[in-house]
Amino acid sequence: MERLSLNQITVRQWSLAEAVEGCARHGVGAIGLWRDKVAEVGVDEAAALVRRAGLRVSSLCRGGFFTGRGPDGPTGDGVAGTRAALEEAARLGAEVLVLVVGGVAGTDLAGARRRVAEGLEQVVPDALRLGVRLGLEPLHPVTCADRSVLVTLDQALALAAPYPVEAVGVVVDEYHVWWDPRVEEAIAAAGARICGFHACDTLVPLPDPLLGRALPGDGPIDHRRLRACADAAGYAGPIEVEVFNADLWALPGDEALTRTVRAYLDHVA
């Protein structure tokens, strides 16, 4: 249990206060926060809630969108947005700010990828100053058009390479990278760059690219194998269970968290 972190999206039906109380009841020692849930109570109150509960904040989701293109169309200035998110992460005591880098406007995929590298360069000094790591998270290629032109761990490692490991890390999310023929080599190569590990399975057939996720054990992903790769690479940090699943969201939060903890213990730990 000591490595389990509850990513807040998994029990989206809960407010931040409810999620914090739930973690205490279920013996979960860390939480991955989402900015919309934080905004509902305000950053200061959110920080006080997790601090009083003694919860480790494994990550804050999310900054990025450096390409200017998100799932709902054009985004604002990704660099400014990421700086604001970094400040928020620091106030919350979050160790990592997860980055979702953005999709393609028009048909210029190479240009979108250049803008990601340029945007990252601009926010690295802020990350170092604030003591929050930027966590580059490759998303599944199915999100390439509208959410993330960053789709493989190899690509994330190349983006991170120019910067110190304490400034830029990579987040390994099983749902997003399990299919990659190079995933095991890439995790090994990542080593100290790994700043997060998200456990999540995939539904078969996939009903929807965003919501087609499942608790560990409910799909084809070999969680212990991928976790062993991360362990062997030296990662000893929190393992967040992060699942977007409408059935899970329809349950009472306590039941959803019970299932989450059980799936983690049975298939990941």
Place this chain on the structure above:
Amino acid sequence: MERLSLNQITVRQWSLAEAVEGCARHGVGAIGLWRDKVAEVGVDEAAALVRRAGLRVSSLCRGGFFTGRGPDGPTGDGVAGTRAALEEAARLGAEVLVLVVGGVAGTDLAGARRRVAEGLEQVVPDALRLGVRLGLEPLHPVTCADRSVLVTLDQALALAAPYPVEAVGVVVDEYHVWWDPRVEEAIAAAGARICGFHACDTLVPLPDPLLGRALPGDGPIDHRRLRACADAAGYAGPIEVEVFNADLWALPGDEALTRTVRAYLDHVA
């Protein structure tokens, strides 16, 4: 127009005879056949239809499923099925048999990939004897669980490497590989292995992993750029437009083909 081939799935509303007549009316000189449409008239009649029309048969779809797992669950023996498909391809005068290798049974992705390599090895002698190339087609990672553990061109090239180019080639389908950060290098490395190029765009947001495809120009894919990569690698063969799209299927076949030809000329040729 001289490189355009109509993949039959694009006008699925048409029988084989209707598709052959449609190609003649619209000046399309090549066709990619599907086995279910061939079976409706029988292999001999299908072969006679395309031969009388003077159509080049750029490919037959499909063989494979070496892993034993398909979208509808367990498949039959992939090696036996692929041998039968190779015989059919030879009788039809098809240059290439497209292979969809199959998904993962359980959670043993590495084992599934081994079975693909083992299955391929067994059918290579048949391909050489019959003079039909096996076309390894990497499918989008969104299909990894239930349809294709082969998801990148690099992976296809590694699988093909032990065999002569006339026996095993790779099919570049834009929808399936456009997101890959290594796609341009992989196409260059493929060179004479390239035995097919499928033009197809992707809908944004993706409504469905199978049907979320669009005519070239209706999505974020830069078709001329990818085609130029294949040209530079020495590929001078047919370019199939292969689109699974319910709106296109709901049109009268002639209208669907008119739109297909226009999309090809405007965005690919």
